[in-house]
Each structure stands twice: as structure tokens, then as C-alpha cells.
Amino acid sequence: MTESGESRPALLFEEPPGVYLGVQGSDAAFPVHRIYCVGRNYREHAREMGESTREPPFFFSKPRDAVCTENIIPWPAMTDDLHHEVELVVAMGSGGVNLSPETALSAVFGYAVGVDLTRRDLQAEAKEQGRPWTTAKAFDHSAPVSSINPAAKIGHPDASAIRLSVNGQQRQQGATSDMTWSVAEIIAELSRYFELKPGDLVFTGTPSGVAALQPGDRVKAAVDTVGELNFEMGAAPAD
Ligand code: MN
Secondary structure, eight states: OOTTSSSOOOSSSSSOOOEEETTTTOOOOEOOOEEEEESSHHHHHHHTTTTTTTTEEEEEEEEEEGGGGOSSOOOOOOSSOOOOOOEEEESSSSSSSSOOOEEEEEEEEEEEEEEEEEEHHHHHHHHHHOOHHHHHHHTTEEEEEBBBBEEEHHHOTTOEEEEETTTTTTEEEEGGBSSSSSSSHHHHHHHHSSBBBBTTTEEEOOOOOBBBTTTTTTEEEEETTEEEEEEEOOOOOOO
């Protein structure tokens, strides 16, 4: 019996564990529901990916258990071109459908720093063949995320510096004010397609400077006022 009193079937195997993020200044954890991502939300990054026309941003997703909070990220299989994309991550505290840009921010619990790890070689192949991006974007450990900083404490970082360095060398630098769609517009647009729920994470796109990682690289990602995310890429498996 569940708490609500309905009976439930015996389970064939153990349920998958929940996925949780820490919350700065709190002992409570943030339970993750879904992960939505925005593609091509900073003009300079769209340009470096070869997009000359000004197409609007779009959505893709990662599975919830792609979230990775460990300090060492296992080196992913099946790629020779693993790229970093530093992103401001929105953590939803409530949800709904057809939210307006004017009310969308009231559904935000807080913000985190994330990296949308991308198998760029598989993505290029998928683009060329008109296939989905699942193997390029939604693999295990593809979504390292920091703890969440509550909006009640920091407000909404709409003009914050966002940057990423590898082994101490700056690779990506931008400002959240350079987004094509603002956080409010992203949430409103997403909620036209999906019912947003508390626990949803939204990766809001990356500034220019995306590049390849190597096994053993130390990555530091940061969004001013939000926080920092540090991790190291694991060793490549022996052939
Ligand atoms: Mn991205």
C-alpha cells in the first residue's frame, strides 16, 4: 500500500534510486524530476557551430540520472570529441502549463552551474543524417551540476558572467544577458510543450568557446552570484 492507500504491484527488481542536488544554506535536498536543455541560446555559440541564419533556440533533453555530482567523471565511451558547454541551470520549485513570461520566474526555486557534456562527433553525424541527438547528449554522467543557490537568496542572475576553464586556462566566457531567450522566456516556451513540475532542471544554453576535453582534464565552471562547479575527467579506458 502507498501512503495514499492504493495497492501497488510487487516489484520485479529494486526501483531506480532518486537523483538529488544539494541546496546552499540548507540541509534539504532538491529531488530532480526531468532535465530539459536549450540549444543555440547564445548568438556567438550558434555562429561557432556554423549557424549563419538567426534560427530560434530549441529544446532537447537528458535523462534525470545523467546528473552527476561526483568530482571525477568517468570518461565516456564512443567518442573522440567530447566537448564542454558551461550553462546556467534553472531549478524549478513549481510548474504548470502555458506559463507567461511575466509569471514564469515565480516558479523558479533557484539556480546552479552545469556543464552539458556533448559527444560532438556523434552530434555532427546526427545533424548530417537528420537523426536525434540522444547518443550525443543524453549519455551517462553527461550532466555535471553544482549545488543549487536559492533565488530567494540571490535573485535571478540575468546579467551574470558565465565562464569555464580547463586546467586553469580560460575556454568559455560570456554573460547571461547574451541569451537569445531569457530564463523567463525559456520557461514560458517550455511550458507550452510540457507540463513543468517541481524538480525540473533547465540547462539554458552555452556561450562561445566550446572545445574538446581530454582524460584527466580539470574543469572549473562558474556563474557569478550562483556558484562554481569543479570536476576532473577520468582516465580513458585501456583499449
Ligand atoms: Mn548545451
